[in-house]
Structure formats: C-alpha cells, structure tokens
Amino acid sequence: MARIRLDHIRHAYSPDLAKANNYALREVDTVFEDGGAYALLGPSGCGKTTLLNIISGLLTPSEGHVRFDDTDVTLLTPEARNIAQVFQFPVIYDTMTVRENLAFPLKNRKVPKAEIGPRVEDMLRRIGLEAKADRKARGLTADEKQKISLGRGLVRSDVNAILFDEPLTVIDPHMKWQLRSELKQLHREFQMTMVYVTHDQTEALTFADKVVVMYAGEVVQIGTPEELFERPQHTFVGYFIGSPGMNVLPCDLDGGDAIVSGERVKLPAGLSARAAKKRIELGIRPEFVSLVARGTGIPVAIEKVEDIGSEKIVRARLGEHRVSAVVAEDHAIPTDADIAFSAERLNLYADSWLVERG
Amino acid sequence: MLELINVSRRVGAEDHIIDVSLQLQRGSINVLLGPTLAGKTSLMRLMAGLDAPTSGKVVMDGKDVTGVPVRKRNVAMVYQQFINYPTLTVYENIASPMRVAGRPKAEIDAAVKKAADLLQMTPYLGRTPLNLSGGQQQRTALARALVKNADVVLLDEPLANLDYKLREELREELPKIFAETGAIFVYATTEPHEALLLGGQTATLSKGRVTQFGETTAVYRRPADLLTATTFSDPPLNVLAAEKRGQRFSGAGGVDFAAAPAHAGLGDGRYRIGVRPHRLELGTTHAAGFDARVTLTEVTGSETYIHATHVGTDIIALVHGVRRVDAGDTVHLSFDPAEILVFGEDGSAVAAPAAMAA
Amino acid sequence: MEKTWNNKAWFFVLPVLLLVAFSAVIPLMTVVNYSVQDSFGNNQFFWYGADWFREVLTSERFHDALIRNLLFSAIILAIEVPLGILVALAMPKKGIWVPVCLVLMALPLLIPWNVVGTIWQVFARTDIGLLGYSVDALGIDYNYVRNTFDAWVTVVVMDVWHWTSLVVLLCYAGLVSIPDAYYQAAKIDGASRWAVFRYIQLPKMGRVLLIAVLLRFMDSFMIYTEPFVVTGGGPGNSTTFLSIDLVKLAIGQFNIGEAAAMSLIYFLIILALSWIFYTVMTNAGNDKPMTGGGE
Structure with a gap:
C-alpha cells in the first residue's frame, strides 16, 4: 500500500505533439493518500485513462515523476510497481478454473504452495465464488469475471494500489449496485489505495472519497462529492456532476444583483465585486430551483415535465436560456409558474471559474 | 400497428421468448426493459423478421407478416455498436438507405438535411465517421434509421456505449425526434432510469417473458407483480x-x-x-x-x-x-x-x- | 413451425448444387463405378466386387506408401505448426513493418506447386544448386537422388519453406485479435513469457490453429507435385507417397479398377483423420462437464 504522488505530470503521445503544445495530459500535480479511494471522472478524451496508465506504468509520462511513497517509479514497469488493475472488459484466463485464476499471480511470484492455498480460499470466500471455484472461468457471467480480475489483484497482499478502468461497463444495473458495494467493503477491509476511472458520475461519487474531475487534459477540481455538488469550481464540473447538471445562466452584474435575461436575481453579499469585467455566469443546481406561484418569482415558460419516477424534472425557458428544476415525485406541477432560486445555493462564475465568496 | 400474438421462439432446448403478446401503435415509443439475457434482443429480432417465431403470429397493420423476411418489412435498426460505413461521409451514410431504394436526388437531399438538422449533425455532414466522437457516430446511425422512413425502428441499447453525460443529452432529445416521425419505435435498455426518461410505453422482460406492458409511468407506479417491480427499480426494490x-x-x-x-x-x-x-x-x-x-x-x-x-x-x-x-x-x-x-x-x-x- | 422464408432462394442455390454435382458427386460415382469393375481395355468392363479393395488393403505397396504418408504428415505438422506459431509471435503487431512482413510471408504461397518443385530441384543439386553445393562444400555427403534420407530432408524442407507461411498468417490473425488488456493484466500478474503464451495466446489462437492443422494435414497427406518433380518418388520407392503411387497405378500401369479402389480408400482415410483432428482439438478447448447450473 502506498501514497501516490503525481509530481507535475505532463504527457504528449509524441515529441511532435509536445512541441505543438498538444498534450493529452496538460499538467497534473496531486497526491493520492495511502488507503484512499479516488475516482478519475470525465468525458471520453479528457485524459483520465492516460493518467491511469501513467500510474500503472503502462505509459511513461513525457514530463514529471510518479512516486509511490518515497520511491520514484516513473521508469518502472507495471510488474515492478506492484499494482493491480481491473479492466473495462473482464480479463480472465479462459482455460483455468476460478481457483487457478486466483492462484496465478501468486504462482508467478513464487509464493510457497502452502501459502497459496489458504490465501486463494480466503479470496474465494471474500468475492463470494467458493461454489464455483473449480469451474472454468470462461463460463461465468460478466460480474463474476470482474470479481475474478479483482480477486487476482487483492490476493497479492503486497500491492501498492488497485486501479480500475471503467470496471462496471459491461455489468447490468442491478448487479452494479451489488458489485459496487462489495467493492467498497473490500476496500474497507483491505485499506488499499484505489484509483477508479469512469465517465459515470454516480459510480465516481459513490465509490470515491475524493473525485478528480478532468476535462480536456486538465484536472478541474478535486473534491469530496459534497464539494463537487455544492461548490463546483468550474462550470464544467457543475454541468458534469449532477443529473441534470447545474443550470449555467449568462448574466450581467448590477450592484449586488445579477441580471439574467432582464430578470433581477439577488446575489449573496460581496460576490459581485470580485467578478468585475469578466464573462459572468450564474450557476444554480436544478435541485435548488423551486416552482412558486405566478408573480412571486422569476417568470419562465414551462416547456416539458419529465416524470422519472422518484422525482420530476421541469424543463423551462427563461428568456433565451433553458432552466431545469427538480421537484419531488408527489409535487403537483402548475401549468404556469415562476421559479425561485435558493439564494445561498447560487454560485457565480467568472470566465467559467468559481468566484469565491468573501 | 405492429402486433405480436402469442409469439414464442425456441432455439434447441432453450426458450428464448415465451408466449409474448404486444400491440405497438404507430407514433409510439415502446421500451423493452430487462436485464441482459431477458430476451430484449431476441424479441427485436422477431419484430424485425430476422428470426421466425417457433409459434405465434406477427401482424403488421392487419397483415400477417410472420414469414416475411426482414428485407421486405421496412424496418430500421440501430445497435449498441456504432455501425456506419467507414469510408462514406456522414451525408452519404445517412443517404444510403434512400440510395438503395433508388429515391430521386432532390428527395434524398431534403430528407438527409432534415434528419441531420434534427440530430444536430449538419456541421459534420462532410466528415467520415472515424473523425467523429462516439456520440456523433451514433447520431449518424440514428439519422440513417430515420430517413429510411421505416414502419418500425428498433433501437438495441443505442446509448450503452456512450458517456454518461452524452446519454443524458441524447435521451432528452430522442422523444422529441421520435415524435416527429410517426414510426413505431422499439427501444431496448437495461436501465429503468432510461425507460422513465423516454416515457411512452414500457414492456418489462424477464427470462423471455413480458411481465407487464403499459404506459411507462403506470408500469413503474403500479407494477402487476413483484418481478416487474424489481425489474423496474434502480436502485433495487x-x-x-x-x-x-x-x-x-x-x-x-x-x-x-x-x-x-x-x-x-x-x-x-x-x-x-x-x-x-x-x-x-x-x-x-x-x-x-x-x-x-x-x-x-x-x-x-x-x-x-x-x-x-x-x-x-x-x-x-x-x-x-x-x-x-x-x-x-x-x-x-x-x-x-x-x-x-x-x-x-x-x-x-x-x-x-x-x-x-x- | 420454422418457416422456409423464401422459396425463391432455392433458385439461387441451384447452380451451386449443379456445379457440385458435376465437379464432385458425378466423378466420385464414376470412381466408385470403376472400383468394383475390371477391364481388359477396349472399354469392356466386368464386375469385380470388392476384390480391388481387398487387394489394395492387403498390398504391401499400399501399406508402405500409407506409412510414408503418415510419417510425412506427422513430420510436417511437428515442424510447421510450432515454427509457424514462433514466427507469428516474432512478427511485429503494429507499425510500418507489418505489411512488409505480411507480403514476405505470403510470397511462397503465391508460387505454383510445380514451380516450387523445380526451384528446389535445381536449388538442391550438388553440382549447380546453391544449397546442394554449399552443403556438399561443408563436407556433408548430400545427394537427394541417391540417398533416401537426403531425399526426405529435401522434400520436407521444401514443404516447410512453401507452407509454413500459411500457418504463420493464420496464427498471426489470431494473435492480433487479442485485446491489449490481456497482455497488460498478465504483466501485472507477473506472468512469464511462457505463461503469457500458454494461458493467453495459445487459448486465443485455438480456433485458427485448428484450421491451420486441418489444412496442413490434408494438404501434406495429399502431397504430390513437389516430390514428383524433385525426386520422382525415389530413390527406389522411398518418397513414393500414396498420391504418386496412385498415379503410377492408374496412368503408368493403367490399372483403373485398383486405382479407383485405392483413391476411395485414400479419400476415406483423409476424411477420417481430419474428423479425428477436428474432434480432438475442439474438445481439448472445451470445459469439462460443469458442476452446478449455469445462468
């Protein structure tokens, strides 16, 4: 188990691209604490898989250093780094039984036979595959196969970190819940540093203690799920986290108020002064937008109401901007209504970055 | 109207579809909801005419089409994988079904432009699929299915390979796009959330049987049995x-x-x-x-x-x-x-x- | 009640059926017809029953040729399959050298059989052939015309040169289809090069390897042109394989009945052996009967 230090990492896939300042990873400088659960979250092409491969050693960064505790591992191979990885599509050794699959990494490392047996048995129990221990791995379901790949990593007691590359992609929704909670429990038991790459916000937020949100080769915010939800540092984080994402409304400032499509929105004190002369946007989560009686709030035109079971999403238009609101399942939706924003939940963005409150 | 009357399909000793009866109206969205191997794809193949039922009838607009092969049925399909002609431009990709049908040039042009506009692909008409993002590739495939002017459009987990946020965007657009055409849409998914967002009708599937068919929110709120309720609950019931x-x-x-x-x-x-x-x-x-x-x-x-x-x-x-x-x-x-x-x-x-x- | 989709489809299949009938079934029936008759020329035939078959099956000449064939196929498979796998493993998986390697590999396959024979006949001659001359110069007494062992070596080397490429190309196709994640996982699991081959590459190559073995077995068992051109079946009868013997019998001795019986037996042997290969190899990859139900 180790603390992972990513020391000013930059990566370009060729020297020419680097010269053109075309980096797949623009600059990452952060620390993953020992025993923590981290998620790298972002859309395709944001550099999250590149970063994961740099941590695992499948890729050597063009610039910067990777350290596990105090050891510089930048130039070490994956096997020398002593990490484990679970891939998007389950990687299992088809011709081996489940038990042989789990014993494989131990055998390769010349662990004494007497030790392999009990450790494999223990792992079979932990991943709940005792009953299928002697079956060929190829006949199993996708979630069982993913458990085997995870087990192959966990069975080595000395791994520095376990890396996950979108491990639930091929798993059914119901199984996802189960697998994810089993994964969290294993994390608690083993206290290993885990890094989990995904584009699915629910997976990232529920898995990780800290989520690293990436966009266009850059880390835009590292934070706990609450921080990402309540104080998105960048409008992209606001959009990407949350379903639907945060409403981002271009506005002008006038004294202590924001003007959105001619409508005046009162801002928390001291915000507006810090954001002078920039492109200003107002950010408000749909969860903090409420429907109020006509004439008592900001007038909007309700375009559509989506009933998604546990709640309803109201899609409305405020001038030329679209605004979403989330209301409870049992809430009756009037045909015409105004909206109101919870003032303490308003965020102000200058050139897409959050304006900190004074 | 597409009707399945007591349709079953057996392959070898396995029942893939067991006694399914459904009535799908023109201009409707019909979601097939169920876990992997529940029979969603098998049912779609029967609807398309790619497979013949072992027993039962398939009736299209009052005409028995049970034995009619797919080429004569005027159906379009969109798959989980992004399937486009790699060497053709987006324009030609979308136009391809009409070219095959030998439609006049002006008609093709108008239809392609309309579909591209609907799916926001107009700026990319000159590109080839390999120079597009996953979301754009799938939009191309969707546009191609639309211009075919098919009676039945079958979508087999079309968003499964897309990023979470892209899924969210397309899901919001799809009902609008479907409403424009008037075909019978059949949409397979493993995610209850997706079914709710799409609205329309939902048929819940489990082990080759349709456990309930009705308006999506009604099936969600008033499931006919426990199996339907668990299938239609995420997180699990x-x-x-x-x-x-x-x-x-x-x-x-x-x-x-x-x-x-x-x-x-x-x-x-x-x-x-x-x-x-x-x-x-x-x-x-x-x-x-x-x-x-x-x-x-x-x-x-x-x-x-x-x-x-x-x-x-x-x-x-x-x-x-x-x-x-x-x-x-x-x-x-x-x-x-x-x-x-x-x-x-x-x-x-x-x-x-x-x-x-x- | 599986319906026939489209009755018109039969019209499209019909030409193929006719073609197969003319090219395979009718000649085969002709052979069957010959195999149960004898002729003294002048197109006069009379019934001979199963006697030709009995004669062929008990003839020492047939036995010797059959053993030569089996030995030859065994040697060919033992050399070409591992060699093909090795070469495929050594080939680059990406980059500009891929097409170059593929073209080089495909070259021997493009040369007609008799040309291959002729090339090697000249190539291996000790007086003017580069190979024969070099070997001779090394002090090894080499002569494929007089020495049985040398003749075999020459024919085997020639076949290896000609056909290993096929195994290479098939294996290569199997190898490049393995996703990178497998190699990465194996690296992380600390697998040795051998373990990667044994547990990832070999299982994933299973299917193509089956095709390679079948093709190479059938082809090597039916070898004719190359040894015919190079050694003419000699020295003595040492490289007279079944096919060469068959031609000698049918055309050389004009013993059509016996030749027909022999070719049928030959055909059945190939069929049986191919079936055995297929069954053994497909079963080897399958699971043992599972305990407990599936999904």
Missing part, C-alpha cells in the same frame, strides 16, 4: 415480508404499522411489501419503519445511499442530503404506509400506492 391482521401489517424485525386506507380492504394473510429506496427515510418521520444495520453509505453530493441489512435482507435507502452513517451502526428507516407496493405471496400485486392512482 426493498422487499419485506409482512402479515396483515385486522388493520395492521406486522413482520420480522419490528415491522408493525397501521395499514393505509388503500390497503384497508385487503384480507388477512401473508404479504410481501415493496418499498422503493427513495421512499425510505432516515429517522422516525413516518409511523411505519424498522431498524437496520448499516453496511455502507455512499454519498453522491446531494443524496446518500444507505446500504443496510434488516433481518437478513439487503436494504437500500436513498435519502436526501449528505448523511454520514458509519457501517455497523443501527439506524431506523421509516416509510409512509400509503406509498408501499403490496404483493401477494405468489408475487402478484394486490394494491399500489394510493397517491398514484390518479
């Missing part, structure tokens, strides 16, 4: 065993509450009670409730998933706000007796939430 005696339900682990008016008429006996995760609340808000031992909490930023066990049953509660509860703690979860789903011992529904009856 919480199921408790309880016995009704007089006007009270009681069960193991301290479950004891007065029946809601809607359930007053139920006779004494054993029942199974379904409580959706978002209907469970932390604390004693409602009279009905039970103690559970927490196994895990997952915080998404605005909400918390509490995984717990209650007399050996796994429970998931989705509660508002960030609630940090330690694993191993005992918490009290309560629910409104009016909002529960009640099933008989055989799993068939006997009552649904009263508030939703309207």
Whole structure:
C-alpha cells in the first residue's frame, strides 16, 4: 500500500505533439493518500485513462515523476510497481478454473504452495465464488469475471494500489449496485489505495472519497462529492456532476444583483465585486430551483415535465436560456409558474471559474 | 400497428421468448426493459423478421407478416455498436438507405438535411465517421434509421456505449425526434432510469417473458407483480415480508404499522411489501419503519445511499442530503404506509400506492 | 413451425448444387463405378466386387506408401505448426513493418506447386544448386537422388519453406485479435513469457490453429507435385507417397479398377483423420462437464 504522488505530470503521445503544445495530459500535480479511494471522472478524451496508465506504468509520462511513497517509479514497469488493475472488459484466463485464476499471480511470484492455498480460499470466500471455484472461468457471467480480475489483484497482499478502468461497463444495473458495494467493503477491509476511472458520475461519487474531475487534459477540481455538488469550481464540473447538471445562466452584474435575461436575481453579499469585467455566469443546481406561484418569482415558460419516477424534472425557458428544476415525485406541477432560486445555493462564475465568496 | 400474438421462439432446448403478446401503435415509443439475457434482443429480432417465431403470429397493420423476411418489412435498426460505413461521409451514410431504394436526388437531399438538422449533425455532414466522437457516430446511425422512413425502428441499447453525460443529452432529445416521425419505435435498455426518461410505453422482460406492458409511468407506479417491480427499480426494490391482521401489517424485525386506507380492504394473510429506496427515510418521520444495520453509505453530493441489512435482507435507502452513517451502526428507516407496493405471496400485486392512482 | 422464408432462394442455390454435382458427386460415382469393375481395355468392363479393395488393403505397396504418408504428415505438422506459431509471435503487431512482413510471408504461397518443385530441384543439386553445393562444400555427403534420407530432408524442407507461411498468417490473425488488456493484466500478474503464451495466446489462437492443422494435414497427406518433380518418388520407392503411387497405378500401369479402389480408400482415410483432428482439438478447448447450473 502506498501514497501516490503525481509530481507535475505532463504527457504528449509524441515529441511532435509536445512541441505543438498538444498534450493529452496538460499538467497534473496531486497526491493520492495511502488507503484512499479516488475516482478519475470525465468525458471520453479528457485524459483520465492516460493518467491511469501513467500510474500503472503502462505509459511513461513525457514530463514529471510518479512516486509511490518515497520511491520514484516513473521508469518502472507495471510488474515492478506492484499494482493491480481491473479492466473495462473482464480479463480472465479462459482455460483455468476460478481457483487457478486466483492462484496465478501468486504462482508467478513464487509464493510457497502452502501459502497459496489458504490465501486463494480466503479470496474465494471474500468475492463470494467458493461454489464455483473449480469451474472454468470462461463460463461465468460478466460480474463474476470482474470479481475474478479483482480477486487476482487483492490476493497479492503486497500491492501498492488497485486501479480500475471503467470496471462496471459491461455489468447490468442491478448487479452494479451489488458489485459496487462489495467493492467498497473490500476496500474497507483491505485499506488499499484505489484509483477508479469512469465517465459515470454516480459510480465516481459513490465509490470515491475524493473525485478528480478532468476535462480536456486538465484536472478541474478535486473534491469530496459534497464539494463537487455544492461548490463546483468550474462550470464544467457543475454541468458534469449532477443529473441534470447545474443550470449555467449568462448574466450581467448590477450592484449586488445579477441580471439574467432582464430578470433581477439577488446575489449573496460581496460576490459581485470580485467578478468585475469578466464573462459572468450564474450557476444554480436544478435541485435548488423551486416552482412558486405566478408573480412571486422569476417568470419562465414551462416547456416539458419529465416524470422519472422518484422525482420530476421541469424543463423551462427563461428568456433565451433553458432552466431545469427538480421537484419531488408527489409535487403537483402548475401549468404556469415562476421559479425561485435558493439564494445561498447560487454560485457565480467568472470566465467559467468559481468566484469565491468573501 | 405492429402486433405480436402469442409469439414464442425456441432455439434447441432453450426458450428464448415465451408466449409474448404486444400491440405497438404507430407514433409510439415502446421500451423493452430487462436485464441482459431477458430476451430484449431476441424479441427485436422477431419484430424485425430476422428470426421466425417457433409459434405465434406477427401482424403488421392487419397483415400477417410472420414469414416475411426482414428485407421486405421496412424496418430500421440501430445497435449498441456504432455501425456506419467507414469510408462514406456522414451525408452519404445517412443517404444510403434512400440510395438503395433508388429515391430521386432532390428527395434524398431534403430528407438527409432534415434528419441531420434534427440530430444536430449538419456541421459534420462532410466528415467520415472515424473523425467523429462516439456520440456523433451514433447520431449518424440514428439519422440513417430515420430517413429510411421505416414502419418500425428498433433501437438495441443505442446509448450503452456512450458517456454518461452524452446519454443524458441524447435521451432528452430522442422523444422529441421520435415524435416527429410517426414510426413505431422499439427501444431496448437495461436501465429503468432510461425507460422513465423516454416515457411512452414500457414492456418489462424477464427470462423471455413480458411481465407487464403499459404506459411507462403506470408500469413503474403500479407494477402487476413483484418481478416487474424489481425489474423496474434502480436502485433495487426493498422487499419485506409482512402479515396483515385486522388493520395492521406486522413482520420480522419490528415491522408493525397501521395499514393505509388503500390497503384497508385487503384480507388477512401473508404479504410481501415493496418499498422503493427513495421512499425510505432516515429517522422516525413516518409511523411505519424498522431498524437496520448499516453496511455502507455512499454519498453522491446531494443524496446518500444507505446500504443496510434488516433481518437478513439487503436494504437500500436513498435519502436526501449528505448523511454520514458509519457501517455497523443501527439506524431506523421509516416509510409512509400509503406509498408501499403490496404483493401477494405468489408475487402478484394486490394494491399500489394510493397517491398514484390518479 | 420454422418457416422456409423464401422459396425463391432455392433458385439461387441451384447452380451451386449443379456445379457440385458435376465437379464432385458425378466423378466420385464414376470412381466408385470403376472400383468394383475390371477391364481388359477396349472399354469392356466386368464386375469385380470388392476384390480391388481387398487387394489394395492387403498390398504391401499400399501399406508402405500409407506409412510414408503418415510419417510425412506427422513430420510436417511437428515442424510447421510450432515454427509457424514462433514466427507469428516474432512478427511485429503494429507499425510500418507489418505489411512488409505480411507480403514476405505470403510470397511462397503465391508460387505454383510445380514451380516450387523445380526451384528446389535445381536449388538442391550438388553440382549447380546453391544449397546442394554449399552443403556438399561443408563436407556433408548430400545427394537427394541417391540417398533416401537426403531425399526426405529435401522434400520436407521444401514443404516447410512453401507452407509454413500459411500457418504463420493464420496464427498471426489470431494473435492480433487479442485485446491489449490481456497482455497488460498478465504483466501485472507477473506472468512469464511462457505463461503469457500458454494461458493467453495459445487459448486465443485455438480456433485458427485448428484450421491451420486441418489444412496442413490434408494438404501434406495429399502431397504430390513437389516430390514428383524433385525426386520422382525415389530413390527406389522411398518418397513414393500414396498420391504418386496412385498415379503410377492408374496412368503408368493403367490399372483403373485398383486405382479407383485405392483413391476411395485414400479419400476415406483423409476424411477420417481430419474428423479425428477436428474432434480432438475442439474438445481439448472445451470445459469439462460443469458442476452446478449455469445462468
């Protein structure tokens, strides 16, 4: 188990691209604490898989250093780094039984036979595959196969970190819940540093203690799920986290108020002064937008109401901007209504970055 | 109208589809919801005419088409994989079904432009698919299915390979796009959330059978049986065993509450009670409730998933706000007796939430 | 009640059926017809029953040729399959060298059989052939015309040169279809090069390897042109394989009945052996009967 230090990492896939300042990873400088659960979250092409491969050693960064505790591992191979990885599509050794699959990494490392047996048995129990221990791995379901790949990593007691590359992609929704909670429990038991790459916000937020949100080769915010939800540092984080994402409304400032499509929105004190002369946007989560009686709030035109079971999403238009609101399942939706924003939940963005409150 | 009348399909000794009867109206969206291997793809292949049913009839607009091959049925299909002609431009890709049909040039041009506009692909018409993002490739495939002007458009998990956020965007657009065409849309998905967002009709599938077919929100709120309710619940439905005696339900682990008016008429006996995760609340808000031992909490930023066990049953509660509860703690979860789903011992529904009856 | 989709489809299949009938079934029946008759020329035939078959099956000449064939196929498979796998493993998986390697590999396959024979006949001659001359110069007494062992070596080397490429190309196709994640996982699991081959590459190559073995077996068992051109079946009868013997019998001795019986037996042997290969190899990859139900 180790603390992972990513020391000013930059990566370009060729020297020419680097010269053109075309980096797949623009600059990452952060620390993953020992025993923590981290998620790298972002859309395709944001550099999250590149970063994961740099941590695992499948890729050597063009610039910067990777350290596990105090050891510089930048130039070490994956096997020398002593990490484990679970891939998007389950990687299992088809011709081996489940038990042989789990014993494989131990055998390769010349662990004494007497030790392999009990450790494999223990792992079979932990991943709940005792009953299928002697079956060929190829006949199993996708979630069982993913458990085997995870087990192959966990069975080595000395791994520095376990890396996950979108491990639930091929798993059914119901199984996802189960697998994810089993994964969290294993994390608690083993206290290993885990890094989990995904584009699915629910997976990232529920898995990780800290989520690293990436966009266009850059880390835009590292934070706990609450921080990402309540104080998105960048409008992209606001959009990407949350379903639907945060409403981002271009506005002008006038004294202590924001003007959105001619409508005046009162801002928390001291915000507006810090954001002078920039492109200003107002950010408000749909969860903090409420429907109020006509004439008592900001007038909007309700375009559509989506009933998604546990709640309803109201899609409305405020001038030329679209605004979403989330209301409870049992809430009756009037045909015409105004909206109101919870003032303490308003965020102000200058050139897409959050304006900190004074 | 596309009708399936008592359709079954057997392959070897395996039943892929068992006695399915469905009526799909023109201009409707029909979601096939179920886990992997539930028979969604098999059913679509029967609808398309790619496979013949072992027994039963397929009727299109009153005409028996049971034996008619796919080429003569005017259906379009969109798959999970992005399937486009790699060497053709987006324009030619979209135009291809009309070119095959030998339509006049002007008509093709108009149709392609309209479809591209609908799917926001107009700026990319000159590109080839390999120079597009996954979302754009799938939009191209969707546009191609639309211009075919097919009677039936079959979409087999079309968004499964896309990023979470892209899925969200396309999901929001799709119902609008579908409404423009007037074809019969059939959409397979494993995700209950997706079914709800798409609206329309939903058929829940389990092991080759359609367990219920009806308006999506109605199937969600008034499932005909426990199987449908569990298929249509994400996170998984919480199921408790309880016995009704007089006007009270009681069960193991301290479950004891007065029946809601809607359930007053139920006779004494054993029942199974379904409580959706978002209907469970932390604390004693409602009279009905039970103690559970927490196994895990997952915080998404605005909400918390509490995984717990209650007399050996796994429970998931989705509660508002960030609630940090330690694993191993005992918490009290309560629910409104009016909002529960009640099933008989055989799993068939006997009552649904009263508030939703309207 | 599986319906026939489209009755018109038969019209499209019909030409193929006719073609197969003319090219395979009718000649085969002709051979069957010959195999049960004898002729003294002048197109006069009379019934001979199963006697030709009995004669062929008990003839020492047939036995010797059959053993030569089996030995030859065994040697060919033992050399070409491992060699093909090795070469395929050594080939680059990406980059500009891929097409170059593929073209080089495909070259021997493009040369007609008799040309291959002729090339090697000249190439291996000790007086003017580069190979024969070099070997001779090394002090090894080499002569494929007089020495049985040398003749075999020459024919085997020639076949290896000609056909290993096929195994290479098939294996290569199997190898490049393995996703990178497998190699990465194996690296992380600390697997040795051998373990990667044994547990990832070999299982994933299973299917193509089956095709390679079948093709190479059938082809090597039917070898004719190359040894005919190079050694003419000699020295003595040492490289007279079944096919060469068959031609000698049918055309050289004009013993049509016996030749027909022999070719049928030959055909059945190939069929049986191919079936055995297929069954053994497909079963080897399958699971043992599973305990407990599936999904």
